[in-house]
Amino acid sequence: MERKCSNLPFLLLMQTSKAIHERIKEEMTKNKLTITEFSVLEVLYQKGKQTIQQVGNCILISSGSMTYVIDKLEQRGLLGRTACPDDRRVIHVTLTYDGNELMNEIMPKYYELVDDMFDSLNSDEAEILIQLLKKVRNKV
C-alpha cells in the first residue's frame, strides 16, 4: 500500500485554487470588496432578483454570514432588500443602480483576469481539464 508522492494531483489542485483565490482577493481589494461580497454581487448581476437563500446556496455560506454580508452591502447602497409579497418569510435582494454601475465596471476586468490565468491552455487542454475535474468532483 505504498503511496507515490502524497497525491500530487491533490496538492496541485489545492495549491492552484488557493493561488487563484489570493489573486482574485487582491484584485477585489482594489474595489473595496471581499470575495464574499463580490460573489453576492456577481450572483445578483447575472441572475437579477434573488432570495437571500438562493444567493446563499450559490456561494455556499451560512445564513448567519448571509445576513451579515447583505447588511454590509445594503449599508453601502449596492443592493436593496424587498419583502416577498407571496411568502412573508422570504426576502428578495437586487442590485441598486449604484450596485449595477459598480459591477459594470468590475466584471470586464474580472473576466479578463480569470481568462488571463487560464489562457495558457488551448481549447483542447481546457476541455480535458474540464473532464478530469468533473471526474474528481463527482467522487468528492
Place this chain on the structure above:
Amino acid sequence: MERKCSNLPFLLLMQTSKAIHERIKEEMTKNKLTITEFSVLEVLYQKGKQTIQQVGNCILISSGSMTYVIDKLEQRGLLGRTACPDDRRVIHVTLTYDGNELMNEIMPKYYELVDDMFDSLNSDEAEILIQLLKKVRNKV
C-alpha cells in the same frame, strides 16, 4: 469578444477544490481540529522540528495567525515551543508525544480520504491533470 461560458475550467477548479476543502474540514472536525491546525501538525509530523516561520511559510498564513494557532495547539499539549539557542529571535516548535500519537492515528485516515477522492483517475489521467494544473499555476 464573446465569452464561451464564463470560463468553465475556472469554475470547475474552484468548485472542486472548495468541495474537497469542505470534505477535509468535515473529517478534521471529528478530530477536533481546524484545517489550519491540522496543517501545522502535518508539517511538523512530516518535517520534524521547524521554526514558527517555516511552518507559516509552508501553509501560507500570517505571523499573527501563526501565533494564535500555535498557542491553541500548545495549550492542548499537541506541540511545544523551544527557544532556538543560535538565534534568540527564533522559536522552534515540535510535536509532543501526544501530538505525534494523534497524527499517527489521523494521517492514515487522511491519506485514505484524499486517495479515495482521486481514485477515479487512472495514472495517465492523473499525470495529465498534473501537467495542466502546473500550466495554470505558473500563469497565476
Place this chain on the structure above:
DNA sequence: TATTATTATCTCATATTCGAGATAATTTAA
C-alpha cells in the same frame, strides 16, 4: 381546525484571520 414540521431570516456569542504596530534580537554599514 389544531398540531407538527419545515423553512427563511435574524441575533448573538464565539472563533478565526489578518494587518499594523510593539518588542527584542541580529546583521550590516558607517
Place this chain on the structure above:
DNA sequence: TTAAATTATCTCGAATATGAGATAATAATA
C-alpha cells in the same frame, strides 16, 4: 563602536465566518 536596517515573534483591534437558538411564517397531516 554606534546607528540603521532587517528579522522573528507577539499583541491588539477590526473584519469576517460559523453555529445555535429565536422568531415568524408557511406547509403538511391528523
